[in-house]
Amino acid sequence: MLLGVKAVIAKSFERIYCSNLVGMGIIPLCFKPGEDAETLGLTGHERYTIDLPSRVSDIKPGQDVTVITDSGKSFNCTGRFDTEVELAYFDHGGILHYVIRNLINAKH
Template identity: 80%
Template sequence: MQKNSQRYKSNGHETIILAGAEYGSGSSRDWAAKGPMLLGVKAVIAKSFERIHRSNLVGMGIIPLCFKPGQDGDSLGLTGHERYTIDLPRNISDMRPGQDVTVVTDNGKSFTCTLRFDTE
């Protein structure tokens, strides 16, 4: 994982994680956010997040995004080999918890996710 993240970074590519339900559940939530941050992960797109872990991701500068209900990487045909563009507001002050954002892959797939900066 570390070698791949270094290769992506040296090629100018940022990294995201595609995840399933309750991403970040478990006993080491703090390191579960620190590890990806140290590897250069910029966002996690998941079906759902463990609440404390989601907050830890935000604290590490990683953007938590949720697939829309009924969607996940499999249903959208995502393999993890795509390059992703996440259409975030330009100014952080324009970002709102629960806001929808568009994600586009380099192979033309487009889908909507929800920003999960909320603390609920």
């Protein structure tokens, strides 16, 4: 993961940016319509807990995800895993890990 970044929350993403984040093992999340950091009173200095299912197989493309800040604020975001392939990449920690594991498994 890039410099310890595990998730990015934004108002919206172009499709390619979501794919790039997932490819690096980072969770792309979108605020719900009408919400953003300002309306939710977020400063960016909070620590966030993202309530994802413990098994990647239980995550569905476009599902809602609860985010809780260290100050107790709670809000929902939409997970921007748009395909099952992206979920497979995420499950492996990114596309590089996915490809390497497949190469290793193919040799056995």
